[in-house]
Amino acid sequence: MSQREPAAEQARLSVLPQRASGIPEACCTLAIEGREQTRLVQMFKALGNPIRFEILKFLLTHPGCITGDLVNHLPIAQATVSQHLKVLKQAGWVAGTIQGPAVAYCLDDANVAWFRSRVEDVF
Amino acid sequence: MSQREPAAEQARLSVLPQRASGIPEACCTLAIEGREQTRLVQMFKALGNPIRFEILKFLLTHPGCITGDLVNHLPIAQATVSQHLKVLKQAGWVAGTIQGPAVAYCLDDANVAWFRSRVEDVF
DNA sequence: CCCATTAATCGTATAAATACGATCATGAGT
DNA sequence: ACTCATGATCGTATTTATACGATTAATGGG
Numbered sequence: 689m690s691q692r693e694p695a696a697e698q699a700r701l702s703v704l705p706q707r708a709s710g711i712p713e714a715c716c717t718l719a720i721e722g723r724e725q726t727r728l729v730q731m732f733k734a735l736g737n738p739i740r741f742e743i744l745k746f747l748l749t750h751p752g753c754i755t756g757d758l759v760n761h762l763p764i765a766q767a768t769v770s771q772h773l774k775v776l777k778q779a780g781w782v783a784g785t786i787q788g789p790a791v792a793y794c795l796d797d798a799n800v801a802w803f804r805s806r807v808e809d810v811f
Numbered sequence: 812m813s814q815r816e817p818a819a820e821q822a823r824l825s826v827l828p829q830r831a832s833g834i835p836e837a838c839c840t841l842a843i844e845g846r847e848q849t850r851l852v853q854m855f856k857a858l859g860n861p862i863r864f865e866i867l868k869f870l871l872t873h874p875g876c877i878t879g880d881l882v883n884h885l886p887i888a889q890a891t892v893s894q895h896l897k898v899l900k901q902a903g904w905v906a907g908t909i910q911g912p913a914v915a916y917c918l919d920d921a922n923v924a925w926f927r928s929r930v931e932d933v934f
Numbered sequence: 935c936c937c938a939t940t941a942a943t944c945g946t947a948t949a950a951a952t953a954c955g956a957t958c959a960t961g962a963g964t
Numbered sequence: 965a966c967t968c969a970t971g972a973t974c975g976t977a978t979t980t981a982t983a984c985g986a987t988t989a990a991t992g993g994g
Binding site (some may be wrong): 712718720725726728729730732733734735736737738741745748749775800803807808810811 | 841843848849851852855856857858860861864868871872873876880886923925926927930931933934
């Protein structure tokens with residue numbers, strides 16, 4: 689074992705007496721699996737991008753803003769913003785509301801609450 | 812607006828009277844920005860992968876298990892598991908402890924708690 | 935009925951993530 | 965010292981994500 693930790697990460701490792709062989713027993717069960725787990729992972733993935741996190745932040749402080757407001761606020765093209773909004777919608781973070789020729793976006797409160805409760809349960 | 816919503820997502824949209832022009836006022840401030848935000852996004856991204864989520868789940872129920880236990884539990888090669896563990900370590904989700912020639916992994920409780928509190932603050 | 939505004943989608947280029955086999959370094963036991 | 969067990973890293977192939985310009989479609993106003 690040598691390339692195991694390249695200096696920067698070495699700090700996180702400490703040496704302990706060797707444990708007995710065998711996988712440690714399961715100490716608990718987890719309240720998530722299957723489709724719920726897939727959905728949770730999808731929500732994590734959607735927010736695991738700086739632009740999309742910024743979109744969510746903006747929607748949090750400016751609920752009901754339209755796509756164009758986000759395009760003005762962000763350093764990327766309209767097509768890309770639209771694509772990110774699609775990812776956030778599919779993950780359940782946001783919902784759009786047609787307002788004339790525009791679309792106003794808000795957080796999807798029910799799903800946000802679900803995410804929070806899952807995080808509290810699991811971790 | 813027409814390709815805007817391809818049938819499956821149409822359900823999430825409802826029609827409301829058009830709002831007054833202008834960006835909605837900021838309704839609140841957010842308790843995250845800069846490096847903290849980057850770190851939070853990194854944690855989201857790390858868990859936004861089904862294999863890594865499964866690793867975290869396994870560590871939650873089998874704290875102190877070694878890499879080989881995870882390799883046995885997962886349907887992917889050892890090199891790939893090692894790579895995923897590196898991502899989880901860099902994001903702060905897990906920490907490794909050298910035990911002889913092996914490395915025992917556990918959740919990084921402090922960072923997990925930080926993540927929880929950030930989720931509670933922000934959303 | 936045209937025209938401007940708005941935003942979703944298409945096609946495509948580039949970057950990043952994911953996976954694997956092979957190799958290498960370390961620790962432990964012989 | 966030699967060998968085995970362990971797991972991190974390397975090189976690389978493939979897939980997926982990200983970004984953009986261009987196009988398309990729909991609404992609302994003149």
